[in-house]
Amino acid sequence: MTAREIVDLIKKNAGMPWNDRSTRDTFKAGNPDAQVKGIATTMMVTLDVLRKANAAGLNMVLPHEGTFWNDRDDTKDLTDNPLYKLKMDFIEKNNMVIWRDHDHMHAMKPDFTVLATLREIGIKADADVGIRAPVYTIPETTLGEFASRVKQMTGIRALRCVGDPNAKVSRILFGPGYATQRMTPEADVVIGGEQQEADGAFDNVEYVMDAASLGMAKGVIMLGHAVSEQSGMEDMAKWLSRFIPDIPIQFVPQEEPFW
Amino acid sequence: MNQSDISRRQFALIAGAAIAGAAPLARAQANAQVGPLTAEDAIARIQTALGGDWSAAPDGFKAGDRTHVVQGIATTAMATLDVLKQAATAGANLVLTCEPTFYGRADGQAPAAGGRGRGGPGGVDPNDPVVKAKHEFIENNGLVVFRLHDHWIARKESDMVTGLADSLGWLKYRVRNDDALFDIPAASAEDTVAQIRAKLNLRGGLRAVGDRKATVRRVLLFPGSMTPASMWKRYSETDMIVAGEVREWENTFYAADIATAGEKRTLITIGRVVSQDPGMRLCADWLKTVVKEVPAKWIGAGDPYWRPV
Numbered sequence: 001m002t003a004r005e006i007v008d009l010i011k012k013n014a015g016m017p018w019n020d021r022s023t024r025d026t027f028k029a030g031n032p033d034a035q036v037k038g039i040a041t042t043m044m045v046t047l048d049v050l051r052k053a054n055a056a057g058l059n060m061v062l063p064h065e066g067t068f069w070n071d072r073d074d075t076k077d078l079t080d081n082p083l084y085k086l087k088m089d090f091i092e093k094n095n096m097v098i099w100r101d102h103d104h105m106h107a108m109k110p111d112f113t114v115l116a117t118l119r120e121i122g123i124k125a126d127a128d129v130g131i132r133a134p135v136y137t138i139p140e141t142t143l144g145e146f147a148s149r150v151k152q153m154t155g156i157r158a159l160r161c162v163g164d165p166n167a168k169v170s171r172i173l174f175g176p177g178y179a180t181q182r183m184t185p186e187a188d189v190v191i192g193g194e195q196q197e198a199d200g201a202f203d204n205v206e207y208v209m210d211a212a213s214l215g216m217a218k219g220v221i222m223l224g225h226a227v228s229e230q231s232g233m234e235d236m237a238k239w240l241s242r243f244i245p246d247i248p249i250q251f252v253p254q255e256e257p258f259w
Numbered sequence: 260m261n262q263s264d265i266s267r268r269q270f271a272l273i274a275g276a277a278i279a280g281a282a283p284l285a286r287a288q289a290n291a292q293v294g295p296l297t298a299e300d301a302i303a304r305i306q307t308a309l310g311g312d313w314s315a316a317p318d319g320f321k322a323g324d325r326t327h328v329v330q331g332i333a334t335t336a337m338a339t340l341d342v343l344k345q346a347a348t349a350g351a352n353l354v355l356t357c358e359p360t361f362y363g364r365a366d367g368q369a370p371a372a373g374g375r376g377r378g379g380p381g382g383v384d385p386n387d388p389v390v391k392a393k394h395e396f397i398e399n400n401g402l403v404v405f406r407l408h409d410h411w412i413a414r415k416e417s418d419m420v421t422g423l424a425d426s427l428g429w430l431k432y433r434v435r436n437d438d439a440l441f442d443i444p445a446a447s448a449e450d451t452v453a454q455i456r457a458k459l460n461l462r463g464g465l466r467a468v469g470d471r472k473a474t475v476r477r478v479l480l481f482p483g484s485m486t487p488a489s490m491w492k493r494y495s496e497t498d499m500i501v502a503g504e505v506r507e508w509e510n511t512f513y514a515a516d517i518a519t520a521g522e523k524r525t526l527i528t529i530g531r532v533v534s535q536d537p538g539m540r541l542c543a544d545w546l547k548t549v550v551k552e553v554p555a556k557w558i559g560a561g562d563p564y565w566r567p568v
Contacts, residue, residue, distance in 0.1 A: 044508065044512050044515075046512055046516055046519065047516045047519040047520060048515070048516075048519045051519075065508045065512075066508065066509070069487050069490075069491070069510065070487045070488075070509050071506075071508070077488055078491065081491055082495075083513070083516055083520060086520055087516065144567060144568075147567035148567040150567070151567045158466045159566060159567060160464060160466075160564040160565075160566065161463070161564060161566065161567060162563050162564055162565075165565065165567075178506070178508070185387070185388075193507075194506070194507045194508075196484070196504065197503075197504050197531035197532060197563075198337060198531055198532060199317070199358055199359055199363070199408075199531075200364060201363055202362055202363045202383070203358075203359060203362045203363050204362075205532075205563050206337060206339055206358070206359070206362050206563075207362045207389060209339045209340070209341070209563055210339055210340040210341075210389050210392075210393060211389050213339070213340040213341050213344075214340065214388075214389060214392050216388070222564075224507060225507035225508045225511075226507070257468045257507075257511050257512065257514070257515045258466040258467060258468060258511075259466075259467050259468075259471055
């Protein structure tokens, strides 16, 4: 089976009309007509992930995010960049092919990134949860205790929090990656991947600092972009094996980049 | 620079009258000297001194009555409620903030259509309890809030870089005055990070990518947000970049890939607001030369983040 044929199967099984105008969900490198020996799903197709996938004999890599360090995978300013050349050479030399699935994954029901990350932090989401998850209620605890539990369950080193650690919280609003949701009156804690710290559409950080200053029980927990979505790529691998039975499919995790 | 005795006396006159609620008297007394300085007057002078076109957002008045007589000016990276409380206590009723006051680029304007991945629609509900409380605080304390972002950052003296370098104690290590490279005394990346944390009084916001044992000598300071293109262009001439913030799924993984390729560099993000705090301190120093009648004071917004145990 070729990479192109695999992608056609994904399109057929995604449960929605395919948007061919997505600049994200396209082939990024390698030959789409190459024979696929195995598929690696991963969050970020780093050089490290490419090496691990290649060592495991998985020559098709399906990442959730970009390959060339910008969302559009625009390479016009990278043609002379040594790191770009190194990455391209590795892909070509090893007959690898990269195809990204981002927009359509987030449009699927469920959105695996949401379902899996909520599961990872001990929250059972609706089976058909989408990218805009509703508020989920947990037994009341403090922001500090809840953040410690999230840190323990995910193993994150660089977890960042805003708000009073002693605030009593129970209503949790999750958003994956850069789709961190905005704080609402119905939520106590916003958990997200990352967000521009200020000057965005809605700045959770400043809002929660001010709410805390007024004595309101509000908090933000930032998991980091990759950590907030990566478990969804494990679910993605399982989903792929339902309709691609004869090819090895494996989730290749990556270490949190931060120390 | 210290104020002259005359300007200090003028300040006392204006401030004393304003506190007593005798605005007409203040006007009369001050007219005998230089006239009362309203927020609008002070901003007009700042705009003239900085130059450029001020008709477009985001810089501009965000809250308060611009005809208020200015008793003192506070500068800050972000006008949080805590910063505003400190400004009111210090008698600084004109607040210049680098970042928004009302939780987004629209700075409280009515919600507009917003895209996925950007936190939903822009703008805030005017009846939101936090929004209301902040407006009330500003009005009850006679504060005026003005956003000074683009025009301050664009200043050719690059005060945002100079301010950050000064706070880090690195001014004397600057390679060239028109660039943001610094050759600091050689130390490991983790020791350099410890130094940065201590000098900037950080809590939990700093994050690092790369080899923590690598020797750091040449550092690029990049306050604010760093784009991927800036990073691709500059990273390989440095041992370390210290940026305010980056988009993780772009720049962070460029740094991770560079590390995998065997290059010993480090990317540090200290936080957008933290990276701009020192530059706004220089803004207060600069204001003393432009608006001499009233004191100007810097109020740090600080590191918003903490880490759980």
